[in-house]
Amino acid sequence: MSAGGASARTGLFGALVVIGAGWGLTTPFSKIAVSEGYRHFGLIFWQLVITGTLLMLVTLLRGKRLPLTARHMRFYLLIAFIGTVIPNSASYAAAVELPAGVLAILLSTVPLFAFSIAIGLRNERFVWVRALGLLFGLGCVLLMVGPEASLPEPGMAAFIPLALIAPLFYGLEGNVVARWGTRGLDPLQMLAGAALVGAPIALVLALLTGQWIDPRGPWGAPDAALVASSVIHAIVYSSYFWLVAQGGPVFAAQVSYLVTGFGVAWSIALLDEQYSPYVWTALGLMMIGIFLVQPRPRIGLAPADAFRKYDPRQRQDGQP
Numbered sequence: 001m002s003a004g005g006a007s008a009r010t011g012l013f014g015a016l017v018v019i020g021a022g023w024g025l026t027t028p029f030s031k032i033a034v035s036e037g038y039r040h041f042g043l044i045f046w047q048l049v050i051t052g053t054l055l056m057l058v059t060l061l062r063g064k065r066l067p068l069t070a071r072h073m074r075f076y077l078l079i080a081f082i083g084t085v086i087p088n089s090a091s092y093a094a095a096v097e098l099p100a101g102v103l104a105i106l107l108s109t110v111p112l113f114a115f116s117i118a119i120g121l122r123n124e125r126f127v128w129v130r131a132l133g134l135l136f137g138l139g140c141v142l143l144m145v146g147p148e149a150s151l152p153e154p155g156m157a158a159f160i161p162l163a164l165i166a167p168l169f170y171g172l173e174g175n176v177v178a179r180w181g182t183r184g185l186d187p188l189q190m191l192a193g194a195a196l197v198g199a200p201i202a203l204v205l206a207l208l209t210g211q212w213i214d215p216r217g218p219w220g221a222p223d224a225a226l227v228a229s230s231v232i233h234a235i236v237y238s239s240y241f242w243l244v245a246q247g248g249p250v251f252a253a254q255v256s257y258l259v260t261g262f263g264v265a266w267s268i269a270l271l272d273e274q275y276s277p278y279v280w281t282a283l284g285l286m287m288i289g290i291f292l293v294q295p296r297p298r299i300g301l302a303p304a305d306a307f308r309k310y311d312p313r314q315r316q317d318g319q320p
Contacts, residue, residue, distance in 0.1 A: 030103070032222060037222075072183055077197050080194040082173045097159040105263075117175045
């Protein structure tokens with residue numbers, strides 16, 4: 001390999017680590033965001049406003065526009081519900097009750113759900129090795145729910161299913177897009193459009209449920225965590241776009257390990273969380289499960305074309 005090639009590959013690995021660290025940081029930030037009473041619909045509204053605005057700017061800077069035809073608006077609405085409103089509501093609700101590190105581990109079940117749904121929709125063929133990965137993921141969840149010493153409080157186990165709603169819907173989102181297409185949109189346009197349609201819905205839900213967050217302040221740690229998490233999400237999403245185009249979808253998919261690992265590490269560093277040996281064992285099982293379910297290289301698929309079938313949150317099964 002030439003010196004230039006080695007330098008480029010080092011740069012890609014560096015970008016992979018930075019993206020993983022940034023994405024992992026959003027997990028403890030979600031915990032901080034709900035720490036003083038803010039709840040999901042209010043948080044989702046401002047998240048959509050901030051993230052959508054930034055992604056719209058990126059889209060415009062790339063010389064693209066956001067199609068607003070009826071068929072595109074229906075698609076944005078679908079993605080807004082299955083990719084943001086429902087999963088993020090569950091995530092924020094679970095963050096009230098569960099340690100952030102546990103949320104990071106459970107969120108990494110996205111590829112496991114994605115593969116299972118892909119089999120049902122016939123987006124993927126059944127492969128025994130990848131099916132074995134599902135068993136390791138199941139073992140991870142059972143270690144969270146089963147032993148009384150696994151979580152700080154035994155009652156927290158009741159909220160594990162709530163925390164699994166988000167990865168389930170992220171897996172569903174990717175498979176829906178893989179099965180029925182993106183209406184000619186790239187992932188940044190798709191998420192920006194979903195934010196455009198989803199924000200008014202989240203606003204109405206926040207007002208009806210009394211979860212509106214007044215932006216006038218006074219500001220505290222939850223407000224800063226919400227803004228930081230939204231900005232980071234927009235940055236890492238755009239960066240993932242670049243990484244898939246440069247290194248290919250299979251290389252970029254390795255970010256899942258880093259997101260999980262950094263999510264746990266950041267939770268320890270920022271929230272002073274401590275975990276039992278059961279949780280660390282569950283983390284190990286999840287890492288093995290992700291490895292076994294990872295997509296395999298697809299011959300003849302150029303990185304730029306492969307990216308059109310990828311979406312960073314689902315992100316592990318050749319899906320959008």
